[in-house]
Amino acid sequence: MQPMVYWFPTPVAGRLGTLPHPRGGTLLAEEMAGLRAAGVDVLISLLGVPEQEEIGLESEPELARAAGMEFRALPIFDFATPPLNAETAAFVHQIVADLQAGRSVAVHCWMGIGRSSTIAACALCALGAEPDEAFSLISAARGQPVPDTVEQWHWVEQFAHVWPQLRPKHAEHR
Template sequence: MGAELFTVERPGGAPGVISTMACPPGDAALAGELALLRLTGVDVVLSLLMPEEELLLGVAEEERLAEESGLVFLRLPAPDMSVPDRAAGAAMAAALAGRLRAGEHVVVHCRAGIGRSSVAAALTLCALGLTPDEAVAAISRARGFTVPETPDQRAFVDAVAALL
């Protein structure tokens, strides 16, 4: 147990922390994994999984189990290798930026924690005042390699950041 978190501390000068991670282990391991996230100081979990992925990965009960662990659970579904809805992505980034300003620790996950989660995290950093290049660089440094996964995802960060 104990999924690896890829963390950006004090993003944009905010007192909070934003991390990306792969989907937590599902089925019988899920409740313990979410409880461990809470015990390590995580406040909010954002999932970008589609409903069919949740079933496949054994995390269909993630919202309920997260809330039982004391976590705020948010959902912004986007197809694998793709991006969320623009307006919803911008709204979520603004909301998460508010949580980071309040000093909370936000964790964002998709399936592998590389593409969709990096998009959402980068947009959140943009909502805190970073440029898209700065935001993507910060997430890439935390992850240890260049993210997000596709050129379309990177273009989406640029386009939506202009709306924030």
């Protein structure tokens, strides 16, 4: 069974999508192979360690790499937002660089709605979209409103506002 990635348009060559967490435990290797078969080059997890353990995703980084994907993580508490700082901006910048290089990036949290949509919207904003446009694109792909909370929406608005100051100096977006 191939995992469902909800792809949405970007203004560059790469593809960006969100998805619910992969099935864990004994099904995880199959899930990683399915994501790679779906064209995922970079897999990003926003789950914290307790969530990873609950689902059985402790070996996700190794199995993603074994399937031929790059793996990155930015743990964010459920229904929360990451810190609005240079580290988060650098994380988003790497997604943007991947997209500009034509890579396909898939971001997951628990259900692929709140935290995943928040980070994906930041990447779209870094590429020039307004927050409402970014969330509209993601919502259309998902077939439901995103993100989970008003706080996540406002956080993306703040991110878009401070991106010019926070982005890495060599970045030339927006």
